Amino acid sequence: MRFAPHTEDDVREMLATIGVASLDDLFEEIPPGLRLGRPLGLPPGVSEEEILDDLADLAGRDRATDRLVCFAGAGAYDHFVPSVVWALAGRSEFFTSYTPYQPELSQGVLQTLFEFQSMVCELTALDVSNASLYDGATALVEAVNMTRSGERSRVLVAGGVDPRLVATLRTYGAGSGYAPEILEAPQGRGGVPADVGPDVAAVIVQHPNVFGVLEDVGGFAAAAHAGGAELVHVFDPTSLGVLAPPGDLGADIAVAEGQSLGNPLNYGGPYLGILAARIGHVRKMPGRIVGETLDVDGDPGYVLTLQAREQHIRREKATSNICTNQTLMAIAATIHLAWLGPTGLTELGQRCAAKAAYAFAALTAVPGVRAAFPGAPFFKEFAIRVPGGAGAVRDALLERGFLGGVPAPWAGPDVLLVAVTERRSRAQIDAFAAALAEVVA
Amino acid sequence: MRFAPHTEDDVREMLATIGVASLDDLFEEIPPGLRLGRPLGLPPGVSEEEILDDLADLAGRDRATDRLVCFAGAGAYDHFVPSVVWALAGRSEFFTSYTPYQPELSQGVLQTLFEFQSMVCELTALDVSNASLYDGATALVEAVNMTRSGERSRVLVAGGVDPRLVATLRTYGAGSGYAPEILEAPQGRGGVPADVGPDVAAVIVQHPNVFGVLEDVGGFAAAAHAGGAELVHVFDPTSLGVLAPPGDLGADIAVAEGQSLGNPLNYGGPYLGILAARIGHVRKMPGRIVGETLDVDGDPGYVLTLQAREQHIRREKATSNICTNQTLMAIAATIHLAWLGPTGLTELGQRCAAKAAYAFAALTAVPGVRAAFPGAPFFKEFAIRVPGGAGAVRDALLERGFLGGVPAPWAGPDVLLVAVTERRSRAQIDAFAAALAEVVA
Amino acid sequence: MRTGAPVRAQGPPTAGSIAEVSRPGRSAWSFAPLDVDPVDLPPEHRRALPPGLPEVSELELVRHFTRLSQMNHGVDTGIYPLGSCSMKYNPKLAETAAAMPGFSRLHPLQPDATAQGALELLWRLEGALCELTGMARATLQPPAGACGELTGLLMMRAYHEARGAPRSTVLIPDAAHGTNPASVRMGGFDVVAIPADDRGLVDVEALAKVVDEDVAGLMLTNPNTLGLFERDIATITELVHSAGGLVYYDGANLNAIMGRTRPGDMGFDIVHINTHKTFATPHGGGGPGAGPVGVVEELVPFLPVPRVERAGDGSFRLSEDAPSSIGRMHGFHGNFAVLVRAYAYVFMHGADGLREVSERAVLNANYLAALVRDVFPLAQPNERPMHEFVSTAADLKERTGIRAMDVAKRLIDLGYHPPTVYFPLVVEEALMVEPTETESRETLDAIAAALRQAAEEASSDPDVLHDAPVTTPVRRLDEARAARHLKLRW
Amino acid sequence: MRTGAPVRAQGPPTAGSIAEVSRPGRSAWSFAPLDVDPVDLPPEHRRALPPGLPEVSELELVRHFTRLSQMNHGVDTGIYPLGSCSMKYNPKLAETAAAMPGFSRLHPLQPDATAQGALELLWRLEGALCELTGMARATLQPPAGACGELTGLLMMRAYHEARGAPRSTVLIPDAAHGTNPASVRMGGFDVVAIPADDRGLVDVEALAKVVDEDVAGLMLTNPNTLGLFERDIATITELVHSAGGLVYYDGANLNAIMGRTRPGDMGFDIVHINTHKTFATPHGGGGPGAGPVGVVEELVPFLPVPRVERAGDGSFRLSEDAPSSIGRMHGFHGNFAVLVRAYAYVFMHGADGLREVSERAVLNANYLAALVRDVFPLAQPNERPMHEFVSTAADLKERTGIRAMDVAKRLIDLGYHPPTVYFPLVVEEALMVEPTETESRETLDAIAAALRQAAEEASSDPDVLHDAPVTTPVRRLDEARAARHLKLRW
Numbered sequence A, B: 001m002r003f004a005p006h007t008e009d010d011v012r013e014m015l016a017t018i019g020v021a022s023l024d025d026l027f028e029e030i031p032p033g034l035r036l037g038r039p040l041g042l043p044p045g046v047s048e049e050e051i052l053d054d055l056a057d058l059a060g061r062d063r064a065t066d067r068l069v070c071f072a073g074a075g076a077y078d079h080f081v082p083s084v085v086w087a088l089a090g091r092s093e094f095f096t097s098y099t100p101y102q103p104e105l106s107q108g109v110l111q112t113l114f115e116f117q118s119m120v121c122e123l124t125a126l127d128v129s130n131a132s133l134y135d136g137a138t139a140l141v142e143a144v145n146m147t148r149s150g151e152r153s154r155v156l157v158a159g160g161v162d163p164r165l166v167a168t169l170r171t172y173g174a175g176s177g178y179a180p181e182i183l184e185a186p187q188g189r190g191g192v193p194a195d196v197g198p199d200v201a202a203v204i205v206q207h208p209n210v211f212g213v214l215e216d217v218g219g220f221a222a223a224a225h226a227g228g229a230e231l232v233h234v235f236d237p238t239s240l241g242v243l244a245p246p247g248d249l250g251a252d253i254a255v256a257e258g259q260s261l262g263n264p265l266n267y268g269g270p271y272l273g274i275l276a277a278r279i280g281h282v283r284k285m286p287g288r289i290v291g292e293t294l295d296v297d298g299d300p301g302y303v304l305t306l307q308a309r310e311q312h313i314r315r316e317k318a319t320s321n322i323c324t325n326q327t328l329m330a331i332a333a334t335i336h337l338a339w340l341g342p343t344g345l346t347e348l349g350q351r352c353a354a355k356a357a358y359a360f361a362a363l364t365a366v367p368g369v370r371a372a373f374p375g376a377p378f379f380k381e382f383a384i385r386v387p388g389g390a391g392a393v394r395d396a397l398l399e400r401g402f403l404g405g406v407p408a409p410w411a412g413p414d415v416l417l418v419a420v421t422e423r424r425s426r427a428q429i430d431a432f433a434a435a436l437a438e439v440v441a
Numbered sequence C, D: 001m002r003t004g005a006p007v008r009a010q011g012p013p014t015a016g017s018i019a020e021v022s023r024p025g026r027s028a029w030s031f032a033p034l035d036v037d038p039v040d041l042p043p044e045h046r047r048a049l050p051p052g053l054p055e056v057s058e059l060e061l062v063r064h065f066t067r068l069s070q071m072n073h074g075v076d077t078g079i080y081p082l083g084s085c086s087m088k089y090n091p092k093l094a095e096t097a098a099a100m101p102g103f104s105r106l107h108p109l110q111p112d113a114t115a116q117g118a119l120e121l122l123w124r125l126e127g128a129l130c131e132l133t134g135m136a137r138a139t140l141q142p143p144a145g146a147c148g149e150l151t152g153l154l155m156m157r158a159y160h161e162a163r164g165a166p167r168s169t170v171l172i173p174d175a176a177h178g179t180n181p182a183s184v185r186m187g188g189f190d191v192v193a194i195p196a197d198d199r200g201l202v203d204v205e206a207l208a209k210v211v212d213e214d215v216a217g218l219m220l221t222n223p224n225t226l227g228l229f230e231r232d233i234a235t236i237t238e239l240v241h242s243a244g245g246l247v248y249y250d251g252a253n254l255n256a257i258m259g260r261t262r263p264g265d266m267g268f269d270i271v272h273i274n275t276h277k278t279f280a281t282p283h284g285g286g287g288p289g290a291g292p293v294g295v296v297e298e299l300v301p302f303l304p305v306p307r308v309e310r311a312g313d314g315s316f317r318l319s320e321d322a323p324s325s326i327g328r329m330h331g332f333h334g335n336f337a338v339l340v341r342a343y344a345y346v347f348m349h350g351a352d353g354l355r356e357v358s359e360r361a362v363l364n365a366n367y368l369a370a371l372v373r374d375v376f377p378l379a380q381p382n383e384r385p386m387h388e389f390v391s392t393a394a395d396l397k398e399r400t401g402i403r404a405m406d407v408a409k410r411l412i413d414l415g416y417h418p419p420t421v422y423f424p425l426v427v428e429e430a431l432m433v434e435p436t437e438t439e440s441r442e443t444l445d446a447i448a449a450a451l452r453q454a455a456e457e458a459s460s461d462p463d464v465l466h467d468a469p470v471t472t473p474v475r476r477l478d479e480a481r482a483a484r485h486l487k488l489r490w
């Protein structure tokens, strides 16, 4: 398969125009000793039909959520994506464009990102949003970087924060010079730090947390602010039709994994990093930010703004190194949010909560299965304890056609996280409970 | 699921503007006796996720060519459709537009159809093409209508013409006043009429014919012309990279089923009716025709032309009643033909012919399986005789994962038509031969 | 002033034809290497020279057709108020459904046992259409409305022949759509036009005079071409029936009456539906469509084959055995993938939703009519239109010399696709407007304002109408020249 | 003159924001009815007022974003010659692949046994990238190039720490891309800039002076930011190695050398690849991308987790056990669906195809440079550029006062997306041009003519440059104002 359009005549005449005799001459600056004296050790090129057959074969070897009823979550969720999202986000004018360096030719992407920022602010009740980051985990890293300066360098992490997020923080912290400190979370939540010292930059709370449990964000915020630290709230965008927004709970910075907004599971990516903050933080924010301005005729238009924060201007003093971000996922999220609107987002949240509650009752009614955190309020995900080990039970459920959740070994060998989205029907939940009963019997 | 955007306020205020009190008032012209006094006996409306789940359930009950290796043809073929075809034909500016009544807003569709007409002329070596008809069968009906006038009313059909086409002719002929007359086809081809009288309007030959066999189109043309009749050639567009074009064989009108050009199997439709003819016939042609002209500034542009032939102007004197046609399929075919180009179309034809020849040898080598028409040259399809009845064998092959062809009962209870496209690999053909051997053993 | 123009495609303004883009030696195709021996076809059958198709790279191909698409207006770009076409929103979810491999990769001649899902879909859709129209059974085979008409007329012919009394004429209103008379001819009948009375409705007296033993049937659309409901429809169908004729319902205007009344209840014997109108299957630049035809019990024997039948065990099959059938109207089973979209539309809306569709369609048409009727009078000022209305620019032309076509072209520059113009032919300077139910009130207000502006400019600034359009890829095109100097290919 | 403008979307020129389209009570959403009892969340957790999202119908939604898309330029619309971005054709077939449910509906935390296809795809792709770059193993986790850089720098840090000798500085050329210094800082190192000599290449003398025991490593792209091949690269990497440092290859310019030479053979220890550049994965308006990072044997222990490993039985698994690993760089396994597209690109092209890609990319850049270098001199007139070239408008500015930005904006009116301007910062009035291999010779001729026309107009008709663009949805925008009066949301 080839896409270079050159005919033999083209090549000959172009070489003549350049003034060289052969294509090889164009590479003569490469010292002979460094030239690859052999063909690459890769198979020869193939046709479109062959590569698609090969990929269909690989895809066919996966047993994905089109063939398994999905109760897995832990940061990635099987929500419904309306057809309109990719019918529009997939338009090639969006799809094949790049960062809007020439705003006059990029108003489509720029305005969409402006609308994305606006919707994120409406969701979070915060003042400003950027135009996307890589994913939820790296968004948290960037949020922490916004909070650290001079004395204030410590990072306290509530015990209910997803270990994958903590692990990511740890990796990046090695470069920035901090190690996240994890707070005790009795009963799978809480653990508000007693006193937050002057050396603490940020307190991080995830709400709903990794166990799906609702946290007392206000309590964490109060503690953080008492010590002069910032409160970073890791939220779930699908919860914000029904749960109080980060801005109302005292969060200074809110970050989220935006996958649930219009993006397929895609085995983990591309997803969407969302970051919003209070206006005072705007010059510390990472990544692209779109602003509205006027053109020479006084007509409104959109541009990338506050670029003095960014690597291409500020270089080593930039707020972050991010360049390519996840714009297309932000476009999809914008379309999905507009499709939902305020009522749809609320309906979505209510459905998730109701179905999760139903599933919780059904599963914990199975003999031998217990709630991991009895009495803890939750949103769309919850933790149960299953006899025989979470991994073994999960595998046995696979044979019955269910992706039965995600084991949480850090919380105990028998803890299984179960997520229930609006996509799960009562019948599916009942069948799942029955299968679980068989498995643990 | 609803798409009407009206809010309650909208409805109220719009009714006020109209000057009526209620929506019911808008329907008061319907005499009370005729009003449907009850809700329609249909299920209540459902959401996008529900209707898609329902459709996925139905689709899942089919065992289509994504799950069966396809050797079925008989007018619809499993060819490769490159990804660009629907990435482009599916663009909403094409997809959601209608017949280009306002040419200034429809140059995209008009120019594409002009290019379609041009490519059809290049393929067929004929002078003019229209902008599409419903499908191959109705295209043949229209071709016949072009040839009949006054005395000349009889329609002679070569024995190798697909019975589905003949059946369609018979249906429409009942209205137009003719019954197609079928000529003997010894050995699955030939049967050139001895003498064609002054009452014959058209002689129809399909080449390659329903058995995949190559016909002596020139011979049919000579006979038709000797009697002053027209020769209508039913062709296969995928053959025209390797087989002589209708125009060179003496055809006056050529028609084809264009499904193979960019259109999925779709259980029989929407497909593409192609019709091309010599320039002398242009005013008798059915359907839309696009022509190039100039705008008021002298710049070139495209419009629907010769509309005086059409029903919206000519009414009962129109050359046909067709209005809505298959434009989108013509757009897909245009893109596919441009993707193929002259070399690609030739490669395609060579692959089909070579794989069919290989399959013919492999299948007729199976003990008990015979060529239906020994020695007859064929293109991408051929007929075999199988012991135990074609239907039974076809069903037994299904269990082994093969859509093993199409029975041809009119040619004998044991005759099976086998089509082999470029998509079939040698391995698949060998496996098919092995499965057939098992089945007939 | 901000132009608001979309980003212009690369390169010089004129989009050359793909033949101009072509360069010898270029190509986009790729195939798996041939894994069997090549064969030589018999020399006498071989093509001497390869066809003169364009030679382009895949990117050139993509840019060419992307650019052409940008030179086209669609429902997704803006309101498309063509009368009699029901250019409503085409739900994207229908594309998701049509793309399912179980549908898109199904071969038309697969054994029924491997196509149970597709067959059940067709069965359910047929049932729904019968309930919606008040018919007994239906064929989903006709690929468009015109073919549906012919299907109906051939059934009329077969019906009368079966009764041993062939008939030769079919009555249609003089305002009827062109496909009606054309289909009548193809059905082997002669057309007898029936006049409208001064209400714009069928002149029942006149009709009574022409209805006789030679009349095979009558074709009507209701609401009629003026968008008016034929109030005397019961009398009309009764008249025809009493003379032994059949009555055909052209369903192009079904969008006006769903859930309110049914052709069957009005006395119609045969009904076609345009799925690409009423059920929002995408028009695709002029097609594909689908034109299912429903009939009353008495006509069921004549329906085309194959038909979908349900066996005692609940399984479905395609049946050809129907001795009185008129035969097949399509090479296979019709435009199946279009019917999948129609199924999605019908069952997604359901009983309540379809009724609401018609309610809002009629609401929108009456609202828009109310906003413009003082400047563009209705062809029938005293009648209430339903889902569409026909205005006339006749007096505007009187006063200013500005014609309906000028108004249409000016609308384009103001950013709106014009309504149908010069149809029906019986109305002078006709503007036939069908907004459909999916347009918002703001859009109706905006296009009304544009129409009023154009009418006002007709006196204040006529040249802006004569010169229009100026914002389009090309300006007014010389159609006479196109027909005189035929250039139908490169 | 024919405008060639695409069809303008409906309505007034200014495309209002979706908030302006919003009307209380409208909606597009639909969900299955709740089939379980509703629940009340604890009052203290409930949201008081629903979020102020837009309320629109689905058609309004479709029109709004269709219209916005029309206001955007993409590779499918025309040449997009941004230097350092490799804006080449994005094969449509890659979208077919990425949409396969086995990939798109796979949950990231599914057990490995249910994801063997995806894992094998990652395994094969890793292997191919290692062969292409001359590395031992690679991580596919970084979601973009900048993250790949940081991944590499964190591995550098871990490497030196593991050897008990932490180091504090990283060397980068002053012309380097901004992400390089920014990543260096995030890696916890200080940046030491190294100058270029008068050839525009790394000044080896100067380098020798700054290389010492405190230098953790050097970051380079080769060909460098000027598009020139660093001929002394062997000496350079040797120099750094001899002082115990590591050398990082920024793969943004890999499109120049595939199949000709490999970073590993040049002495690089760490390499990142931008799949959205070299392997044509769609840029999506600014992302997503993927930034796989390959390393030499010695650094394998430090690669991020999870890693794809192959078991004895040929099965694949995600492994976390790697004690010296720097940890995870992404919440899950990186931008998998982007990697599927990269896999399609790499294996569809194969060994021969990738070599041809670089050949044609270098051919196109040199051809275009030859056509314009007399009016826009190369920053390094005596050096041969590879896949891109940097010209300067400095003397044009001298002579006419017309700046690179004016030329860029004029190009837009002439129908072409401009090259990168004002990067690299070290070149005055820089125009950085990367045509890529998928552009045809005619397109290069056409944009060259446009560039020459603009240069000519700089003296003959400067205002047409000052005023440009005039054909776009908006004209030149006031960026200073945007930063002064922050309006970052509706």
Ligand SMILES: Cc1ncc(COP(=O)(O)O)c(C=O)c1O
Pocket: B322, B323, B324, C084, C085, C144, C145, C146, C147, C177, C179, C180, C221, C250, C252, C253, C274, C289, C290, C291
């Ligand atoms: C009133 C009427 N009847 C029949 C037709 C023909 O339908 P089709 O275009 O689907 O063949 C139309 C379509 O425009 C119409 O408006």
Ligand SMILES: Cc1ncc(COP(=O)(O)O)c(C=O)c1O
Pocket: A322, A323, A324, D084, D085, D144, D145, D146, D147, D177, D179, D180, D221, D250, D252, D253, D274, D289, D290, D291
């Ligand atoms: C030379 C160079 N290095 C690094 C990067 C950063 O890559 P990414 O945008 O994928 O993060 C770029 C991208 O523009 C680049 O051109």
